[in-house]
Amino acid sequence: MSFNLATMLRESATANPDKPLCHLNDLTFSYQQVDEISGRVAASLLKLGLERGDKVAVQLPNLPQFLFTYFGILKAGLVMVPLNPLLKAPEIAYHLEDSDARLLVTFELFADEARKGVAQLETPVPTYVVTLPGSDERREGTKHYDELYAAGDTRDIVPLSPDDTAVLLYTSGTTGKPKGAELTHFQLFMNCTAAGELFEFRDDDIGVSVLPLFHVFGLSSVLNVVVRFAGTMVLVPRFEADAVLDAIEKHRCTIFSGVPTMYFALINADLTGRDVSSLRVGVSGGAAIPGEVIRAFEQKFPGCVILEGYGLSESASTTTFNVSAEQRKVLSIGRPIWGVEVRIVDDEDKELPPGPEHVGEIVIRGHNIMKGYYKKPEATAEAFRGGWFHTGDLAYRDEDGYLFIVDRKKDLIIRGGFNVYPREVEETLYEHPAVSEAAVIGKPDEKFGEEVVAVVALKSGATTTAEDLIAYAKERLAAYKCPREVRIVDELPKGPTGKILKMELRR
Numbered sequence: 001m002s003f004n005l006a007t008m009l010r011e012s013a014t015a016n017p018d019k020p021l022c023h024l025n026d027l028t029f030s031y032q033q034v035d036e037i038s039g040r041v042a043a044s045l046l047k048l049g050l051e052r053g054d055k056v057a058v059q060l061p062n063l064p065q066f067l068f069t070y071f072g073i074l075k076a077g078l079v080m081v082p083l084n085p086l087l088k089a090p091e092i093a094y095h096l097e098d099s100d101a102r103l104l105v106t107f108e109l110f111a112d113e114a115r116k117g118v119a120q121l122e123t124p125v126p127t128y129v130v131t132l133p134g135s136d137e138r139r140e141g142t143k144h145y146d147e148l149y150a151a152g153d154t155r156d157i158v159p160l161s162p163d164d165t166a167v168l169l170y171t172s173g174t175t176g177k178p179k180g181a182e183l184t185h186f187q188l189f190m191n192c193t194a195a196g197e198l199f200e201f202r203d204d205d206i207g208v209s210v211l212p213l214f215h216v217f218g219l220s221s222v223l224n225v226v227v228r229f230a231g232t233m234v235l236v237p238r239f240e241a242d243a244v245l246d247a248i249e250k251h252r253c254t255i256f257s258g259v260p261t262m263y264f265a266l267i268n269a270d271l272t273g274r275d276v277s278s279l280r281v282g283v284s285g286g287a288a289i290p291g292e293v294i295r296a297f298e299q300k301f302p303g304c305v306i307l308e309g310y311g312l313s314e315s316a317s318t319t320t321f322n323v324s325a326e327q328r329k330v331l332s333i334g335r336p337i338w339g340v341e342v343r344i345v346d347d348e349d350k351e352l353p354p355g356p357e358h359v360g361e362i363v364i365r366g367h368n369i370m371k372g373y374y375k376k377p378e379a380t381a382e383a384f385r386g387g388w389f390h391t392g393d394l395a396y397r398d399e400d401g402y403l404f405i406v407d408r409k410k411d412l413i414i415r416g417g418f419n420v421y422p423r424e425v426e427e428t429l430y431e432h433p434a435v436s437e438a439a440v441i442g443k444p445d446e447k448f449g450e451e452v453v454a455v456v457a458l459k460s461g462a463t464t465t466a467e468d469l470i471a472y473a474k475e476r477l478a479a480y481k482c483p484r485e486v487r488i489v490d491e492l493p494k495g496p497t498g499k500i501l502k503m504e505l506r507r
Contacts, residue, residue: 002159039153041072077158082214092117162186180374192224220317259286259417340366413442434462
C-alpha cells in the first residue's frame with residue numbers, strides 16, 4: 001500500500017480547481033495554483049539531487065511560500081523540518097545538524113541569522129531565501145527562493161509507505177536538547193481528518209491561520225484540516241488583534257484557531273463598527289483556557305462557540321476534544337478522539353479510577369502518535385514504555401470520560417502559545433562566566449499566560465546584573481525563550497539529593 005499526504009491537495013484541487021485555498025491581504029491562490037506551484041518546487045528539489053527521505057528545513061512565517069514548500073517537499077518524497085523563524089544561529093545550526101537537513105528555506109528578515117547558523121555546520125547546506133514583495137536584496141552565499149519555481153510541474157507525487165516520515169517536528173522535555181518527533185503521512189492524515197470531523201468542518205468554511213504553521217497546532221489542525229476538507233484559509237503572519245479582526249471581517253471567516261492569550265486579546269479589542277458575525281467556531285489549545293475567558297468571548301462574539309482540545313507535537317496535535325457546546329465541559333480538555341486511547345496512570349503505570357482525587361499521568365496510544373524521536377532510540381523507548389506514549393502531563397478523568405489537566409509533570413513553560421523548555425534556557429545562563437547556578441520557572445502572566453523567570457546564584461567574587469543576564473540570553477536564544485525577569489539570590493533552594501527545588505521558587 002502506498003500513500004502520500006500530498007494526495008489530499010491533489011484531490012481537493014481536482015474537485016475545486018478555481019476555489020481559493022489561501023488569502024494573504026489582497027493576494028489569493030487557488031487550489032489549482034497551489035497544486036501547480038508546489039509541483040514545480042517538488043521537481044526543482046529533485047533536480048537538485050535530493051532523494052526520497054532527505055530532510056528539508058523550512059523557516060518561514062505564515063506565507064503562501066510555506067504551502068508551496070510544504071506540499072512540494074511531500075510530493076517529492078522528502079521530509080519537512082519546520083523551524084521557528086525566531087531561532088538564533090546556534091539553535092539553527094543544532095536543528096540542521098541533528099535533523100541531517102540537506103537544504104534550508106528561510107525568509108529575508110531572518111536570513112542573516114540563518115546564514116550564521118549554516119556557517120557553523122561542518123558541511124554548509126544550500127539556503128534559499130523568500131524575499132519581501134518588491135525586494136531585490138540578495139545575500140551572499142544564498143539563493144533566491146524563486147529558483148525553486150524553475151522546473152516544470154510533472155504532476156508526480158512520489159508513492160510512499162503510510163509509515164514513512166512526512167514531518168520531523170522538534171520538541172523537547174525539560175532535559176537535553178530538542179528532539180525530532182517523526183510524524184508519518186498516515187498519522188497526519190488521520191489526525192486532520194478526525195479533527196475536522198469533530199468540529200464539523202465544511203467546504204464553505206474559511207479559517208483564520210494566525211497560529212504559526214511551523215507549530216503542530218497550526219500545521220495539523222489548521223492547514224491540513226483546510227486542505228483535507230477543501231476549505232479556505234486566511235494567512236495572518238503575526239498575531240495582532242486588529243489584523244485578525246480585519247481578516248474575519250473582510251473574508252467572512254467562520255473558524256478561528258488560537259491559544260488562550262489570543263482569545264484574551266480579542267476580548268479586549270474594540271469591535272465598534274465591525275461585523276464579525278460570520279465566526280461560528282473557536283478552537284482552543286496549547287494551554288488551559290479559563291472558563292471566564294470562554295464566557296466573555298462568546299458574549300462578545302455571539303454565535304461563536306469555543307471548543308477546547310489537547311495534544312502534543314508527538315500526537316500530531318489533536319488527542320482529546322470537546323465536540324460541541326451541548327457536550328463540552330468548561331475547563332475540561334474533552335474526551336479522546338476516534339481511534340485514540342487515553343489512560344490516567346500512577347507512577348507504576350497502573351490505570352487510575354475516575355475522580356479528582358486520582359491524579360496521574362496522561363498516556364496515549366493510537367493512530368495519532370509519532371513513530372519515535374529521530375536518532376534517539378533510548379528517549380523513544382522511555383517515552384513508549386509499556387506500549388503507551390507517556391506525555392508527562394498530569395490529569396484526572398471524571399465519570400463521563402472527560403479529562404481535566406491538573407499540572408505538567410514536566411516544567412514546560414507556555415508563553416503566548418510557544419513552548420519554552422527551562423533546561424535549554426538554564427544551559428544558556430550557565431554559560432555566562434558569572435553564573436554558578438540557574439533555575440528557570442514560569443510565572444503566571446495575564447497577557448502571555450506564563451512569563452519566563454530565571455533565578456540565579458553567582459560564583460564567589462563574581463558580579464553581574466539582571467539586565468546583563470537578560471541581554472546575554474537575548475544574543476543566544478529566540479526572543480520568546482528569553483527571561484523577562486532575572487532574580488539574583490545567594491543560593492538556590494535544594495532537596496536532600498541536591499536537586500534544585502523549583503516548587504520553592506514558584507512559591
